[in-house]
Amino acid sequence: MTHIDLSGLLDQLEHTLSPGGVLRGTDVSGRSAGIWRPDTIAAAAILRPRSTAEVSQVLALCHQHQQPIVTHGGLTGLVGGALTQPDEIVLSLERMNQIEELDRTGRTLTAQAGVPLQAIQDASAAADLLFPLDLGARGSCTIGGNMATNAGGNRVLRYGMARSQLLGLEVVLADGSVVSSMTKMLKNNAGYDIKQMFVGSEGTLGVITRVILRLQPAPASHQVALVACPDFAAVTQILNHLDAAFGGTLSAFEVMWPDFYTLVSDAESGCRAPLGDYPLYVLLDTLGSDPSRDKAQFEDVLGDLLEQGTIVDAVIAQTKQEAAELWALRDNVEQVFRFGQPYLFDVSVPIADMDVYRQRVLAAWEQDFPDGHFYVFGHVGDGNLHFCASVGGYDETIKACLDEGIYGPLKEFHGSISAEHGIGEEKKAWLAACRSDSEIALMRALKTTLDPLTILNRGKVIDI
Known part of the structure; x- marks a missing residue:
């Protein structure tokens, strides 16, 4: 392997990036290596570009010097995808955190890769729209990381994985070349869908810098319930029945086995157990368009399943607070x-x-x-x-x-x-x-x- 003058390269990068763009020493080693990890970042430096142009310049220099580089988003991954070696450099997108545009008419949002998922959810909600991708790390994970890992989460059942929410993407290749596929069109059948090649690639093929996201109409109703089931056969029956009965509005179907349910709802957990001891628990979530009709239908369908014995107990959230408390159980990982x-x-x-x-x-x-x-x-x-x-x-x-x-x-x-x-x-x-x-x-x-x-x-x- 070619010998790398790492100190000289970092000096070049200092002149390339805007002020504060290169961190060294304890500014690197003092940072956590990731969520739920006891170690800290082991890397020669952390680079913090502010734009796609700066990312391009960084990668061009690193390519020229054959310098290994690891891209960081919110560091919420759980499979070691952002771990570094002492001779590697971190490329952090933390300063590329701007929402550039929200198009209400076209229902799209354009953002830099370092924007946290929750900020995108909040901006969409403020415009009476919904960005449906949702996971427990929403406050820390970034949209670039979500796309780079093809994140799933709580609403895949209805809306699909991260790649299903993506309309356009900008990426910088290893040699600094910029590939822009920043289109708002839902239908674009002109040759290969280049952007999807980088979704789920975990930063191994290029660095995602900007995205155009597809938004959905904001739901007018939200129904949540926790139900208990006698066995796993009943779980599958409930899933098929609800999917048909709710006409595509079933948005989440989360199952908890007893050991997990007991752990997240006992006296030490900070959450209350709304149901007693049962073989299985299912958290149900629907998003609809008619609050009164949806609520009545939700209660009627669950009532029928209770009468049949497919469900053996249930609690239905009557307020937003109660819905949040039921979801808190599932998220209390x-x-x-x-x-x-x-x-x-x-x-x-x-x-x-x-x-x-x-x-x-x-x-x-x-x-x-x-x-x-x-x-x-x-x-x-x-x-x-x-x-x-x-x-x-x-x-x-x-x-x-x-x-x-x-x-x-x-x-x-x-x-x-x-x-x-x-x-x-x-x-x-x-x-x-x-x-x-x-x-x-x-x-x-x-x-x-x-x-x-x-x-x-x-x-x-x-x-x-």
Whole structure:
């Protein structure tokens, strides 16, 4: 590898970026390496451009010097996708945080990549519109990071993943070239859809700098309920019944197994348990257009399911506060840290196989770690399960055993090692469990073509 005069390169970058654009020393090492991580950033410097032009200049210089670089958004990822080495440079989009335009007529929003997701949600709501992408890290995660990881979250069932909310995108390639596909058109069938190549690429193919987002009409009604079910067969019956009965307005279908529900609603959790002990709990959420009609229909449909025994208990939110309290249960994930640093997993499995797969994973884990604490919940309406395992402090041998238990069976169930968190460093070794040899070869070809010197997020997603 070519010897890099890192000090000289950083001096050049100091002159390239606007004041405050290069951080070094304790301004780097004093920052957390990411959400729920005990370590801090290990990197030679943090670069903070203010514009696409500055990003382009940074990447052109780093490409010239073959300097590895890792892009940072809100650092809310959970798979090591933003981890750095001491000889790498961080490219942070934190100062590219402007909402440039909100087009009410066309229902679009144009923003720089460093804008937090919640700021986009709030700006949309102020214009009586909805940006439907939503996840627990909304206050910290950035829209560029959301697109780079193809974030999922709470409303995928109705609105789709992050890529479904994207109309236009601007990206800077490894050599500093700017590729702009900033179009507001919903229909643009002129050749390859270039922007989608960068969605979910986790910063390995280019650096997303600006986006044009598709907004939705603001819902006039919001209905939320927590229901209890006798078994997983009832869960699938409820999902199919509600999807048909609510005519496409079902927006979230979140399932919690008893261990997780008890953890997030006991005396230490800060949340109240609105229902007693049952085999399964489902958080339901609908967004509609007629408050009185939607409320009556919501109550009638759940009442029918109660009479049939498909639902065995229910609480329906009557106010916004009550709705927020029900969602707080599902979002109270940090409770899994009570028993030490947990191992966190997210996978996709066909809904019909979900409970059999869950049982197999837990049986293997409980055999290997009889004193462990295991929790399961997920966006079951779109096939996404989250597993949390607390078995003492972090250890590579334990992690490998847990990985085998959760990823090993996935090929048999035609599942995916990542539903929404991405691959990063942590899941790279298991990519072949859900991608064919030809798919992986094509991924390598794309990486080699767009980043031939491998300076962008080296060692993440795929090895070349």
